[in-house]
Amino acid sequence: MNKVNFTAINQTVYNLSRIRVTFLPFIIAMLFLPSCALLSHKTPVQRVINTGLKTVHTLDVYAEKNTVHALFSGLDSSQKLALKYITSLNAGKTWSAPISVNRKLAPLKKSKRGNDFRIAAYGSKVMAVWQSKGGEPWTGKIAVALSSDFGKTWQQIASPISDQYEKIDQGYFDLTADNQGQFHIVWLDDREEAGNTQALRYARYSDQSGNAWESHKTLELTACTCCWTSIIADKKNDLHVLYRDDSPRDMKIISSFNNGNSWQKSKTAGSFGWKFIGCPHQGGGLAGTQTDGKTILHSALWNGKADSRGIYYSQFEPNKDKIAVLLPIGDNNSASGDIAALDNSHLGIAYTAGDFESKSVTAKFSGNGGLSWSNEQRLTGDSAEPSHPRIIATPSGFRFFWTEWQENGDAVAIISELK
Helix, strand or coil: CCCECHHHCCCCCCCHHHCEECCCHHHHHHHCCEHHHCCCCCCEEEEECCCCCCEEEEEEEEEECCEEEEEEEEECCCCCEEEEEEEECCCCCCCCCCEECCCCCCCECCCCCCCCCEEEEECCEEEEEEEECCCCCCCCCEEEEEECCCCCCCEEECCCCCHHHCCCCEEEEEEEECCCCCEEEEEEECCCCCCCCEEEEEEEEEHHHCCEEEEEEEEEEEECCCCCCEEEECCCCCEEEEEEECCCCCEEEEEECCCCCCCCCCEECCCCCCCCCCCCCCCEEEEEEEECCEEEEEEEEEECCHHHCEEEEEEECCCCCCCCEEEECCCCCCEEEEEEECCCCCEEEEEEECCHHHCEEEEEEECCCCCCCCCCEECCCCCCCEEEEEEEEECCEEEEEEEEECCCCCEEEEEEEEC
């Protein structure tokens, strides 16, 4: 083991009340860390992505090894709402020309970061999900399009929502594909008309089941009304969903071990006991790794409790009741976190840091499966106005995405990597 390099350890001083672990070795591992596990700083390199839009409203990315799928909504050059898809076969070095997804399909509803439209893929099949424009203000039924030729052409398919609920707004959804080519979606809607909460819903799509949505489930009746959700399928095709509960307003994870047919009781991803009336507009990021045949879930989550506000890293096994690790990642101004895993050891978290006047996209990395984290790596310049960063893992390394406001009032999409 190399000697401890104390200069490489994060020099931010944390209140110990913000550090919660279930046993002492994690604290020891954080303080006496081999220097080989810490990632040295590299130089962030970023560039604007050609989205085919004048200004970008929403952004989503989905990685299959070095193939990256990206979906953007916003205003085109004629100031009309449009949904654009692009793909990269080399981890974001070059991109295809933008393709309009919803041309002659369901009309697009204007949305914003934090309520992003979603993309997922399995081989040549690519699915895009967005909110359509409803007949009444603030309504918008989920619309879905499927491509069977790597996004070159798109066909409208059935919505997971029946016409019975078309006037009930659906949003804050997420989408993933498992290794059998099935697509899984979660979203929030208030068909019970509770008013101050929404319910978390789930459905599964498979071309082996007559190209239909099935296994509709209500996973939680009282979820936070406007915090984005996250869903992943692990290597065993088990499903895991991260969402914000109503009371307390803490993040929870719920899992299915039989392809979405039934779901386990939800478990806390971070027990802060935050009592809050309203919506913080903060979801989280979720990633999974496999160790000795066991799934380990890693999440980046935001807590709003005054004495412990900010981004946290959480780790636990789905079949256990207690969190294994809960560590603060950013200070009390950090927000909008996302997480990705290169392998069982190497994790990355991207989030915003700083106040409204000096916000930046920042990243931290772990080389030991989340037990400790590197110094902050700032990805944006001093004058940038970024929003809602995303991080994905590719065989070529981590890639970071966010939107950034320009002086003329438009927003562009940015990709960044560390070199």
